[in-house]
Amino acid sequence: MTIRQNDFTIGYIELKLPNDSLENKNHKKQFDKYKDSLENIIFTNLRNWQLFQWDGNSKSKKVKEIVFNLENPNLEKFKKFLNLFLSYRVKSSTSSVELAVNLAKRTKILSEIIESLLENENVQMTNLKENFRKSLLHEIGDKSFANLIAETFTYSLFIASIVHLQKGEKEKLSITTALDYIPKTIPILYDLYDLSKNLSRQFSNVKSSVELILKELNLADLGKIVASFEKSGDPILNFYEPFLQTYDPHTKKDRGVFYTPKAVVDFLVRETNTILKTELNLENGFLERNVKVLDPATGTGTFLSSLISLVQSEVDENFQMIGIEKDKFADEVHEHILKNFYGFEFMVAPYTVAHLKLWLQLKSHGLDLEENERFQIYLANTLDDPNREPLDKIFFEIAQESEKAKAIKNDKNIIAIIGNPPYSGTSQNPSKITNKTEKSYQFGKTKNLTWIGSQIENYKWNGDKKLDEKNPKWLQDDYVKFIRFAQYQIDSKEKGVISYIVPHGFLDNPTFRYMRKSLLDSFSKIFIVNLHGNSTKKETTPNGGKDENVFDIKQGVSLLFLVKTSSAKDTKIYYGDLWGLRKEKFQNLENGNLENICKTELFPKSDMFYFIPRDTTLETEYLEFWSLKDIFDVKNTGIISKRDKIVYQDSKEKLLNILNDFHKLDENIIRNKYNLTPDSRDWKVSFAKNAIAKFGIKEGFIIKGYYRPFDTKWTYYVEKSKGFMAYPTYDVMKHMLKENIALLVGRAGNVTGSDTWDIVFIADSIVDLNMFRRGGEVVFPLYKYSDDENSLFETKSPNFTNDFLEFRKKELSKWSDEEIFYYIYGLLFSPNYREKYREFLQTDFPRIDFSRNISKISKIGKELADLHLLKHKIFSTPKNWKLKKVGTDFELNLPKKAEIFLNGKIYFNSSTYLSGIADEVWNFHIGGYQVLYKWLADRNGKTLSTDDLLHYIKIVVSLQETVKLMKKL
Secondary structure, three states: EEEHHHHHHEEEEEEEEOOOOOOOHHHHHHHHHHHHOOEEEEEOOOOEEEEEEEEOOOOOOEEEEEEOOOOOHHHHHHHHHHHHHOOOOOOOOOHHHHHHEEEEEEEHHHHHHHHHHHHHHOHHHHHHHHHHHOOOOOOOOOOHHHHHHHHHHHHHHHHHHHHHHEEEOOOOOOOHHHHOOOOOOOOHHHHHHHHHHHHHHHHHHHHHHHHHHHHHHHHHHHHHHHHHHHHHHOOHHHHHHHHHHHHHHHHHHHHHOOOHHHHHHHHHHHHHHHHHHHOOOOOHHHHOOOEEEEEEEOOHHHHHHHHHHHHHHHHHHHHHHOOOOHHHHHHHHHHHHHHHHHEOOOOOOHHHHHHHHHHHHHHHHHOOOOOOOOOEEEOOOOOOOOOOOOOOOOHHHHHHHHHHEEEEEEEEEEEEEEEOOOOOOOOOOOOOOEEEEEEEOOEEEEEOOOHHHHHHHHHHOOOOOEOOOOHHHHOOOOOHHHHHHHHHHHHHHOOOOOOOOEHHHHHHHHHHHHHHHHHHHHHOEEEEEEEEEEOOOOEEEEOOOOOOOOOOOOOOOOEEEEEEEEOOOOOOOEEEOOOOOOOHHHHHHHHHHHHHOOOOOEOOOOOOOOOOOOOOOHHHHHHOOOEHHHHEEOOEEEEEEOHHHHEEOOOOHHHHHHHHHHHHOOOOHHHHHOOOOOOOOOOOHHHEEEEEHHOOOOOHEEEEEEEEOOEEEEEOOOOOOOOOEEOOOHHHHHHHHHOOOOEEEEEOOOOOOOOOOOOOOOOOOEEEEOOOOOOOEEEEEEEEEOOOOOOOOOOOOEOEEEHHHHHHHHHOOOHHHHHHHEEEEEEOOHHHHHHHHHHHHHHOOEEOOOOHHOOOOOOOOHHHHHHOOOOOOHHOOOOOOOOEOOOOOEEEOOOOHHHHEEEEEEEEEOEEEEEOOOOHHHHHOOOOHHHHHHHHHHHOOOEHHHHHHHHHHHHHHHHHHHHHHHHHO
């Protein structure tokens, strides 16, 4: 219910039935939504009255609550309550951030209304969504689309209000008049705004939500806000970022949307300009009229804005002395920038902001767009097939934008591609699409490669040699696809340059080795500035200092310049590091250039083609050894549960309770009882229920598995994928259900952040994926069991490849299966081996040297295995453990990490500790985890049972003995 006085909205009242409690959980979601979006609202069931109003920071606060007794009413109290409601006046926004936050809150309501229209199959909205799906966002759902349209509508009104202000109009902006002020330079907004305007005529709730947005804009001090844009030169930091953070914070993460710092952008633009001049022989760089440049992920136009500034700066430098710099810059704008500087963006809001940003930039120089001019920024999907069929013209301007973008992709004169592509492992641009098929009256599904999917296949081959990766998923990251798109573009040109800022993982990760080879084949020179800042890897500067990212993200990044010239034959690669604090990196970028940063020339060789400096003196020797993946036949990653808190339990009883609940209870009851996050593609409550119903709650399916080093948990294990677990990796784990042991090894040592390589352990049961700090360990069973149902007896055989069996026959015939296994295990714990080959252990599976003392190392390896499985004979003689427990309170109430271990004592709380522990034991790491700390931290707040305490003491003993044995290797 909306309360108005004339045309002015005072506030809102949400009325519930008299018997409904306002504290009802079913109402909470609705109330929270309304409180967040409406500044003055009453919730009532006619007895209880609650008044919520925004404070000066646009935060909703409960300002008054009364009980109105109909039998004995206190009218004076009720009158004061209503006066408080009726006297509230909306605070006008006076800053861009304040306006952005308030508009975002209003826009949420419009988004939900549009989503309901889609659910009710409104024809106009459904058709529009389908056109977006075909041309831009192939996987878009109703909620995401509703968010997109509502956001676009708000930006349309925002831009219209700025134009309205600058034209000096006196009447307030309205739904009807706003269309007159939307710049003709952004034609797509006309289609979308006109549709929304028509919907507001048909649906009163659409109209009300639009009026909320208009009211916010009409009340705002737009003059002051626009002045702040012009002063800072960047409406992104001032408006777009706070809007997106309030409106849809997940979008930044899901689509890899990050604001690129000015120092980084300017460096990329400036150095690309230098490359055009020095490497491509274009004397005037970006000012050459035949230079066409594309930002394929233009976002809010940051790179194009920097390009315009560079052009203006060079014009000033060359023509200021003779006083024609302004005329010359105007000429560059109209005859070059507006014709040859292109951008693609597939999200409407940043696309709109980019147009606004560049328009304001021109206005600051006293320039404006002519009637038939526009910025060459198009709403388009960069990674779509450049040769696809034209789209249906359901919404003309959307189709037109897409067709113009297609023409640009096929323009042979684009020789510079620059930008910051999105970083997202869950790509918005799938490499495969699922098509329904019909054959012989049967329906099915087939998966076909998309255009970009077919292009990524190039990164899986080196000549006729295919990439040997079981799951090369990292090649599906959006940034990889944008590199491939740009490479495809420049491959067809005589010369060109690509300048990107991208994650630095591709520089040395084995999955990208043929991608690196492909880039070596395509380009004449490659410049790499590694900006580091990888907090996941716990990167520090070479002297151990703090290393910060230039973005607020975990993965480190790098600047990549790929240069193609017509003359060069052998590819030259130049590399440089920038370490330290963020501000130090910015200073180095502002004051430096590629020549003085990239001083190290690289000479990639072997099959890895690393794009980082490496000590290769031992490479020939090391590559002669046997890789683990070539020794063991059956191998796979650990179990992928997708719902650890359901799948793994500390006790068998807890697990059985969960299984029974999933078997008997309704899905919604299960979700609420266990506070489950929304279903995902790979794990759903229904999947778990179906698996339990199919296989039953049987003793044989309830087993203990390895969850973390020295940490086992109960789980329900059946072979079905997308069942109780997302992926049980049954092909390897079925062998671990029998008598067996398995080597657990991580692929790349650099991912855990440990100073030394430590991603190895052992298991004698099934294993979770995240045994190590960043997961992804591969399980190598010693034995494999036959699947032959016709065989009377189950047989087992060593899990070795045929090639290794041949080698073993010739070189290792005197050693048993177990001795070979334990030799490998012992070698991987050898400090000498880890240090000598640390360079190679950082990026790929270990390689095993069988020329060492197999007898000695195998015996030590067997002892280590028994210690880590807690089966060593030492565990039968507690009197020899040399540990002492003090205190009787075993509730874990851990102090700060630095205070848990002091003077050889591990403190469980202030009064109880375990003494006799050496520093090297407390600090011992396996798989990136500090073992003794990790086990306690995972149980903080719980009370240890006697069995728990004994288990922990055994871990201490195991590590004490491990340290001793490692000194013998």
